[in-house]
Amino acid sequence: MKFKDSIPVISTADVRATVDYYSRVLGFKEHFIFGEPPVYAGVERDGVLLYVTHDPRMAALLKDSDLHPEIFLWVQDVDSVFEMHRRNGARIIEEVSDRAWDARQYVIEDPNSYRLKIAEPIDETS
Numbered sequence: 028m029k030f031k032d033s034i035p036v037i038s039t040a041d042v043r044a045t046v047d048y049y050s051r052v053l054g055f056k057e058h059f060i061f062g063e064p065p066v067y068a069g070v071e072r073d074g075v076l077l078y079v080t081h082d083p084r085m086a087a088l089l090k091d092s093d094l095h096p097e098i099f100l101w102v103q104d105v106d107s108v109f110e111m112h113r114r115n116g117a118r119i120i121e122e123v124s125d126r127a128w129d130a131r132q133y134v135i136e137d138p139n140s141y142r143l144k145i146a147e148p149i150d151e152t153s
Contacts, residue, residue: 034069035098036078038085039139042068045079048138052115054108075100089140097142105131105147112145125149 042065058069066081109123123133132146
């Protein structure tokens with residue numbers, strides 16, 4: 028018996044708009060959308076999945092309370108991913124830089140107040 032995977036779930040008031048943002052700005056692809064209007068969806072990039080759920084109360088609570096749940100994503104070639112996100116208009120909270128925990132990292136914020144920490148181990152960037 029073992030655990031095999033974990034998939035973060037993003038709460039939003041607008042599933043379709045969130046899927047569009049993750050596709051258009053962050054480079055994910057729509058994996059599935061359920062319901063009309065959509066109530067649940069998944070986006071995927073290079074085997075990494077994120078789910079999106081229609082939860083207007085949670086989405087409002089996050090924004091009204093200035094809360095920023097975090098999702099951490101490991102990538103290859105973090106500088107290229109950073110430049111793509113900048114070019115596509117992502118809201119950059121922290122610029123890409125080497126961090127004390129041996130990662131080259133940056134932080135963006137999605138329209139739902141989630142902060143995506145995107146990083147690569149420093150030993151892989153050399």
